[in-house]
Amino acid sequence: MTSHPETHRRAATRAARPAEAGWVLAAALILATMATAVTVTYARHALLAKHSLQFGKGASEVDEASRSELERVRELMRIGDKPGTLATGTHDSAVTATGEAVVGEREVVSHGKRELRVQAQGNSTNSTEEARLKASSTVVPGNKSVGERTTLPCSTGDIMLAGHVTIISGPASYVGVEMAGLYLLEADAELTLQDVILKGTILTRNGICPDNLPQAGSHRPVVRAYGGLKLISGTELPDVAVCGPDMVFEAEANSRVDVQGFVSADEVHVNGRGSVHGMVVHNESEEFGSKVRRPGHGRGPQSWPDVISAGAEEVSSLSFPATTVPDSTISAMESAVIDA
Amino acid sequence: MRRTHGHTLLELLVVVAILMVLAAIAMPSSSDTPDRKLDTTQLAMQDALDRAQSLATTTAAVFGVRFDIDDDWFCVIDENGVPVDDPLSHKPYLVKLALPGEPPNVYIDSVDFNGHVVAVFNEKGVMQYGGQVHLRCSTTLRWLSIDTASGAFTEIPVSG
Numbered sequence: 001m002t003s004h005p006e007t008h009r010r011a012a013t014r015a016a017r018p019a020e021a022g023w024v025l026a027a028a029l030i031l032a033t034m035a036t037a038v039t040v041t042y043a044r045h046a047l048l049a050k051h052s053l054q055f056g057k058g059a060s061e062v063d064e065a066s067r068s069e070l071e072r073v074r075e076l077m078r079i080g081d082k083p084g085t086l087a088t089g090t091h092d093s094a095v096t097a098t099g100e101a102v103v104g105e106r107e108v109v110s111h112g113k114r115e116l117r118v119q120a121q122g123n124s125t126n127s128t129e130e131a132r133l134k135a136s137s138t139v140v141p142g143n144k145s146v147g148e149r150t151t152l153p154c155s156t157g158d159i160m161l162a163g164h165v166t167i168i169s170g171p172a173s174y175v176g177v178e179m180a181g182l183y184l185l186e187a188d189a190e191l192t193l194q195d196v197i198l199k200g201t202i203l204t205r206n207g208i209c210p211d212n213l214p215q216a217g218s219h220r221p222v223v224r225a226y227g228g229l230k231l232i233s234g235t236e237l238p239d240v241a242v243c244g245p246d247m248v249f250e251a252e253a254n255s256r257v258d259v260q261g262f263v264s265a266d267e268v269h270v271n272g273r274g275s276v277h278g279m280v281v282h283n284e285s286e287e288f289g290s291k292v293r294r295p296g297h298g299r300g301p302q303s304w305p306d307v308i309s310a311g312a313e314e315v316s317s318l319s320f321p322a323t324t325v326p327d328s329t330i331s332a333m334e335s336a337v338i339d340a
Numbered sequence: 341m342r343r344t345h346g347h348t349l350l351e352l353l354v355v356v357a358i359l360m361v362l363a364a365i366a367m368p369s370s371s372d373t374p375d376r377k378l379d380t381t382q383l384a385m386q387d388a389l390d391r392a393q394s395l396a397t398t399t400a401a402v403f404g405v406r407f408d409i410d411d412d413w414f415c416v417i418d419e420n421g422v423p424v425d426d427p428l429s430h431k432p433y434l435v436k437l438a439l440p441g442e443p444p445n446v447y448i449d450s451v452d453f454n455g456h457v458v459a460v461f462n463e464k465g466v467m468q469y470g471g472q473v474h475l476r477c478s479t480t481l482r483w484l485s486i487d488t489a490s491g492a493f494t495e496i497p498v499s500g
Contacts, residue, residue: 021346023349024346024347024348024349024352027349027352027353028352028356031352031353031356032356035356035359035360035363039363281397281464286398323462323463323464324462324468325402325419325460325462325468329402329419329460330404330456330458330460330468331456332419332420332421333402333404333406333417333419333420333421333458333460334406334421334456334457334458335421336417336420336421336422338406338408338415338417338421338423338434340408340411340413340415340434340436
């Protein structure tokens with residue numbers, strides 16, 4: 001008796017089931033593992049993204065501050081800074097929004113060498129980052145006594161201008177030169193810069209001390225830029241390129257202006273090309289041409305500071321007059337009827 | 341005929357796929373926690389402050405952000421107390437923390453800027469007075485402090 005072909009096929013299927021079940025179990029385990037891994041990775045990333053962002057931001061701030069401090073240390077060494085004095089210590093620090101401490105530590109390695117370390121210590125064990133910056137320079141002892149330096153009287157304490165100071169009280173023009181130091185513009189000063197690299201800071205007396213009343217109208221100091229102008233904040237006032245709340249800063253349409261540092265002026269008009277790296281504060285009006293790049297400007301407008309603490313060798317702070325909104329105005333603002 | 345026990349590979353694949361889809365749908369729902377709602381409100385309030393400061397800086401006039409404790413809203417206003425327009429929606433920059441006819445998700449418990457309910461920026465964009473804003477979502481409290489130097493909210497520990 002021969003069996004029916006269908007009977008043979010069913011028997012074969014029954015025999016194959018146990019082997020297939022093993023593969024199914026393995027595949028299910030692999031898929032479940034993959035799904036778990038994807039879910040955990042996604043969740044971990046979502047949880048840590050904000051944390052890492054804040055952490056990096058804090059580290060970046062200190063890194064930038066330390067680089068600026070490095071410039072100042074070089075300047076201090078140039079004028080004969082002794083090891084173990086101001087150049088040692090942890091002067092730059094920040095605490096991020098998520099609680100990490102970020103510290104820039106400066107160490108005197110030898111008489112002619114300083115080393116900067118920026119260390120960001122996270123509050124979790126896996127988020128420690130460290131960046132190292134090294135600086136070396138030959139120490140040249142300064143031969144200029146402190147008493148010979150230019151001093152400007154101020155009720156908050158006399159301000160001693162470090163480094164090279166040029167006082168301009170009328171029209172002055174510089175063409176095709178590289179300049180450095182502090183440039184103090186008096187009333188009616190007209191500083192014309194054409195194809196110039198200026199490493200330092202342009203100041204007015206009102207910018208240095210609020211006791212000095214701001215110049216008004218045609219008496220305001222004016223800076224005019226033609227051709228190329230590269231304005232880089234120096235070591236005397238780190239990160240401050242222009243500090244003149246009563247100054248007019250103009251760059252003509254064919255100019256190319258690159259500014260690195262804080263700028264404060266009564267009016268700012270930059271109509272040519274170029275870039276402005278840093279915060280710009282104006283009192284009256286501000287005008288930037290469409291071809292002027294402002295990297296970082298998208299971070300939002302900054303408020304007018306009461307005081308700039310320069311942290312430099314001699315210039316301790318620059319002050320700005322503050323205006324107060326009367327209480328009657330505030331009361332009117334909060335009592336107005338709003339249809340919500 | 342007896343039914344053979346066990347599942348085919350295809351059946352298991354379908355089940356795993358369905359589970360993954362359900363998990364993907366369920367995950368975003370965890371974003372509706374009180375902390376997340378308070379985060380969102382804090383960001384919106386910071387945006388309003390930034391807008392007021394921006395207007396004060398660029399127009400050299402007084403602007404502020406007014407908070408309403410009774411109806412739980414805040415609004416960017418000019419020196420006359422009139423709401424300014426939102427640059428995106430071109431409607432008054434007024435943020436209500438509740439949908440019409442519904443209780444708010446987040447309550448403004450108290451506001452104090454030197455005795456005022458307005459955070460004021462002078463014509464140079466400097467905040468006149470620092471202050472505190474206390475928020476509540478369900479039983480979760482968040483106290484925010486803002487100082488004149490930074491112009492940004494920082495969370496302070498809730499006491500009592």
